Amino acid sequence: MNSIRILTAEIPMALAGQRLDRALSAVFPDFTRSRLQDWIKGGAAMVDGMVLPPKHRILGGERxxxxxxxxxxxxxxxxxxxxxxxxxxxxxLVVDKPPGLVVHPAAGHRDGTLQNALLHHAPQLAGLPRGGLVHRIDKDTSGLLMVAKTLEAHKGLVEQLQARTVHREYLALVQGAMTAGGTVDAPIARHPVDRKRFAVREGGRPAVTHFRVVERFPHHTLVRLKLETGRTHQIRVHMAHLRHPLVGDPVYGGRPRPPAGVSPALGAALRGFGRQALHAAALGVVHPETGDYCQWQSPVPEDFAALLAALRAG
Structure with missing residues (x-):
């Protein structure tokens, strides 16, 4: 059975110039862009009292x-x-998610998720969108996530995400020897054939990833990445676009094939690493109540640390 929710919002000035459907997907992140497009076309989205087409360019500040x-x-x-x-x-609330833990319940993962754990720890989160979670990381990515505990905090944190002022840094181990850092500014959209994957595509949503080299190995590179945007699979897609996919990434990196000539121990460590080598290592945000800037760090988990140790041993 379906129900009608009346939602109101003011489009942030930071989204000025965006198409209406893209702006609403940022303002109402709980809904897919395709669903929002259907609602816009059907007259279910009123912008300053008017029904506008999905391609309409917004000015910012509209209600x-x-x-x-x-x-x-x-x-x-x-x-x-x-x-x-x-x-x-x-x-x-800031939590350090272990690898393998799903963030939100979904088909195939109705329980045993981070949201289930959060609701047990703080039952009042049931009254907040998505149990207070304002962003997410993939099941097999480890690291820091922030959770709002009040509606006021949720609004403030979402606005910081939309304004791209949240500081998010990741550590990733990629295939191949990278010579230098840089920036990937390439739009991301769903893959044209495999709808479970994403790809760099013209006309996709803007996506910007900054990266720098932390440590080099003969056939791999440890990089630190800073997200300017937060698209689904963004780091995984951008690194694969550079032809340096993440170690252990079955979706964008192919089958695990240790480089020729590596030691048996390193080969076993690479083949046995059963997830993408990606860790949300740093998170910084302006506290939604005090206004103070806060930042947290997370060391890489044991499996990632063991893989790095095997690479250093050669």
Whole structure:
């Protein structure tokens, strides 16, 4: 059974010049762009009291009223799953997610997720969108995530994400020897054939990744990456676009094939690393209540550290 939710928002000035459908996908991240396009075309999105086409270029500051028809879902239940809490106060929570833990319930993962764990730890999060989670990382990516504990904090953190002022740094081990750092400024959209993948495509959503070399190995490179945008699979897609896919990435990096000539121990370590070598190592944000800038760090987890040790041993 479906229900109607009336959602209102003001389009941030930072989105001036964007198409209406892209702007609304940033303002209402819980909904896919295709669904928002359908609602816009059907007159369910009023912009300053007017029905406009999806391609309309917004000025920023417009008020949007969205009649969102959503499918009713069973409430997510809290579960006693261990949490690595890095920071917590009355309005903000920062957790260090282990690899292998799904962030949100979805088809095939209705329970046992980070959201289930958060609702057990702080049941009041049930009253917030997505249980207070304002961003996400892939199941097999480890590292830092921030969680809002109040509606005011949620609004403030989402606005910082939209304004691209949240500091997010990742560590990644990529295939091949990179000679220098740089920036990838390449739009990302769903793959034209495989809808579970993403690709660099003209007309996709803007995506910017900055990277620098941290440590070089004969056939691999450890890089630190800073996200300016937060597209799905952004780092994985951008590194594969540079022909330096992440080690252990089955979607964008192909089958694990250790380079010729490596030691048996290193070959076994590379073949046995069963996830993409990606870790959300640093997170910085203006505290939504105090206004102070806060930053947190997370060391690489044991499996990533062991792989680096094997590379250093040669």
């Amino acid at each position: 949007v009223v969205l009649r969102a028809e959503v499918e009713s879902k069973a409430a997510v239940q809290g579960e006693a799953i261990p949490l690595a809490i890095v920071y917590e106060d009355a309005s903000l």
